[in-house]
Amino acid sequence: MKLVMSEEETMLADMARGFLDSAAPVSKLREMRDAGVTHDAALWKEMADMGWAGVLVPEDAGGSDMGFAAANVIAREMGKTLAVSPFISTAVIAATALRSVSDARARDALARIASGEATYALAVDEGIKFDPDATQLEAKASGNGFTLNGKKQFVVDGANADRLLVLARTENGLTLFDIPSDRAGIERTASNMIDARDAARIEFTDVEATGDDVLGSVDQAMDVLRPALEAGQAALAAEMAGLSAGAFEMTVGYLKERKQFGVEIGRFQALQHRAAHLWCETEVTASAILNAGRMLDEDPENAGLAVSLAKAKATATAKLAVIEGVQMHGGIGMTDAYDMGFYMKRARVGAEWLGDFAYHAERVAAARGF
């Protein structure tokens, strides 16, 4: 296992950066927010055409099958410009879940993900914190199928997604359902999120599901969901590392250009050392993310520690990056007209999604035996 970017990965990153700088800069997020829009179908189609939607879809299902480390590379670049897309929900989480099921239906679903036709959202959270084990939404056996009743919240990409992966409690465990988001009895309410991105509260009232809607086996959701969650957590960590890099770049640029007391403020050692410390943290975080990608590709059964390490570290570093970003920009950093606030808000949302710092720190501790 080599902790070094391969030539292909470097090329992928360069290509992604080139595309995102022109097609999805921060100003694009600002436009979407001002227009009250949280999904750009045309942009997602372009990403699909570049092979990003199918980054984890096998080639025989029309995917580019580049692997988890490559998915992280794309997510990281998206984080730098705060690009809006259902990449993590659809191309990473849903694709990974579907990949672990080998039937014709899953293959078709993967093909639709790769082509950009179908987007997904993962509906897990019911309380204010990520806690799959506490799932209460009930899928009661009825006839040959199930009836779903309950509520989900913070369903990221849930207001626009074509399909939902719903984690539900069944008689002897948890079961994952893959159902269309417009099925009768599903009521979606878009949340007005601080990061201007898509998330929804969803109510399920007597929603009918068949055995075919079950992804994997009944009562065995985690067989399918665990790898999907880990892939999503790693990609989110990568996105947050990109976000940190984006905020950091803005900040260092400002230190070199803003003058006070007749000199660039970047001459002041108090700021230099804080900026240098932040850079050190971003470097250390990058290692954890590269490692998580490599582990998911090469030793997925044992990737849990690497993934939680990456998510915990990326969360902490992103928080530091945006706090320092605003502080070092001073008053202008607090204005809506300046982009730093967008980074700060996305960092906060990313911190909560798929398990916060404490959740992943506990997992690291457990894996390390304390």
Add this chain to the structure above:
Amino acid sequence: MSATTTEAFRLELRDWLEANCPEEMRDGGVTEDSICWGGKDWVFTSEAQKVWLERCAAKGYTVPTWPKEYGGAGLSRDEEKIFLQEMGRINARPPLQSFGIWMLGPALLHFGTHEQKLHYLPPIARGEIRWCQGYSEPNAGSDLANVQTRGEDKGDHWLVNGQKIWTSYADKADWIFALVRTDRDAPKHKGISFLLCDMEQAGVETRPIKMISGISPFCETFFTDAVIPKDQIVGEENKGWDVAKYLLTHEREMISGGGQGLAGGRAIGAVLSDTMEEMDATLRADAMRCEIDSLAIGLTLERYKDQAEAGQGAGDASAMLKYMGTELNKQRHELMMSAGGSDALEWDGPLGNRAGDWLRTKANSIEGGTSEVMLSIVSRRVLGLPA
């Protein structure tokens, strides 16, 4: 290296270690007392320590990545990884540790002549000559290039006068590599030479300094008309600062050593549990943060090595690692003191030298360049902020 040759190397090495590493040397060697420093005056703490050093030295395993002709085993980075994994697997002590291995060796390999390498490196690899580092002076700490120890050109030798300080283990060393001002008129960075000095002469004296940890690993070293022959210079005259800086990057990596890879090394939480059955919530939270940083820094160390091997420069990585690694190590020892409670407050008490170790770590973020100097290096060279 193909998978087959990798596996073959691993199996061969495993067999060799099984047959040659004495049982007593399989305790990880974590305490100060277990270190084998080597040198003319070295007294082995056990027959096993002696045998282990000799066997490793014969195979080049004291300095596995050095070329064979200079006493190493000529291992590639992949082979070195396997070597470290297999040593870790049986918890083998490092056969030899020294400033010769960590600092002078890399500098000589980079700047030395072939003759110098042949002359100085094999005795380091065999643990026969113990080196110390003559860098800091009373008025050259963070401002290291301000060294005033003077070398007067006497034709075939320099006559050296001056004082060094914080020379680790100078009282136990055989030779010293020192920064000496050989041109007093040049700008401060441009009048320094990197000289190798035999300490077995009347002109070199050492005096240990008692530290807050109760021991005296550091010394003052005095040069009074010490003689250094002209062929004992590394690199060019008055260009010693380049050698000094290069060596410092190795010293910083050595001191940073903080993180351990995901595979090896005990978790801080486990170490704390040794003395505290149930950690309180605050300590546990601190331990988790420490563990996360420790793992991430360990991975960064791995990443930089892999990048270096792949020919991707890592810039001023050593300053970053030194800063992060030493600050983390200080935190780790704070946690260990906390977990030790009042047992940790006694010298040679129930927890041995825990307090001494804790106090010792406070020097980590000072020696080899302070944390603040490291941050200034990053700020200037990586971020490009104006000086």
